[in-house]
Amino acid sequence: MRLFQKHFCAIAISLWAASPGNAQLLVEPTLHIKAEAGGGRVALTLDACSGRTDTRILSALVENKIPATIFVTGIWLKHNAAAVEIMRAHPELFELENHGGRHVPAVDTPQKIYGIRSAGSPEAVLAEVESGAAALAVTGEPAPKWFRGATAEYSPSTIAMIRKLGFKIAGFSINGDGGSLLGAKETARRIAAAKDGDVIIAHINQPTHAAGEGVVQGLLALKNKGLTFVRLDDADGIGDEGTTD
Numbered sequence: 001m002r003l004f005q006k007h008f009c010a011i012a013i014s015l016w017a018a019s020p021g022n023a024q025l026l027v028e029p030t031l032h033i034k035a036e037a038g039g040g041r042v043a044l045t046l047d048a049c050s051g052r053t054d055t056r057i058l059s060a061l062v063e064n065k066i067p068a069t070i071f072v073t074g075i076w077l078k079h080n081a082a083a084v085e086i087m088r089a090h091p092e093l094f095e096l097e098n099h100g101g102r103h104v105p106a107v108d109t110p111q112k113i114y115g116i117r118s119a120g121s122p123e124a125v126l127a128e129v130e131s132g133a134a135a136l137a138v139t140g141e142p143a144p145k146w147f148r149g150a151t152a153e154y155s156p157s158t159i160a161m162i163r164k165l166g167f168k169i170a171g172f173s174i175n176g177d178g179g180s181l182l183g184a185k186e187t188a189r190r191i192a193a194a195k196d197g198d199v200i201i202a203h204i205n206q207p208t209h210a211a212g213e214g215v216v217q218g219l220l221a222l223k224n225k226g227l228t229f230v231r232l233d234d235a236d237g238i239g240d241e242g243t244t245d
């Protein structure tokens, strides 16, 4: 859903600003990891929103020993036990983090973002964040430290709230697959262009989309260039909009 994200975002913001009574603009925070001397490190983050598992990506990560941070929802966890088992069997590769309980955007006013209805109130945002963490706890995974809301857009007030709950908020610096709607070639091009310190976002829950093939190609290109991959827990993440400090 992020294909024309910047364009839609600009339209959304201008409509919002023009509509009376809506004081808050949504923000889409960025995240980088701190550069290290002599480093060429990138963080791969993959969202598992709902649906199934793209085994093309999962197998490639295991075969090529590419570490990744996977943002999972409660809904996805429920229907993908086999994939969760593979991830848990490789704790050196996979870090599972909180993508919410029901995949509703962490926006505390009622509205639609890329066609998805927002949580709509502070209480509903709280429920989304906490139910996501609770669903992860059932798997036996360590307690999540990072949260990424559905659509990766937030109201500034919800960012403050989620930080108070103890989570850092995971933005990104490279939109790898345009919400898994891009073609394989463009996805591969975007991911292969990652530089030291970049945080890539893509999806691991759309096995029928061409983008997944591009994710694999892009990652292998980065690996061949000698870049290394780190999980968010293994690097210093620096986000804007008060998401990590």
Ligand SMILES: [Zn+2]
Pocket (backbone or CB within 6 Å): 047, 048, 049, 099, 103, 149, 150, 151
């Ligand atoms: Zn998602």
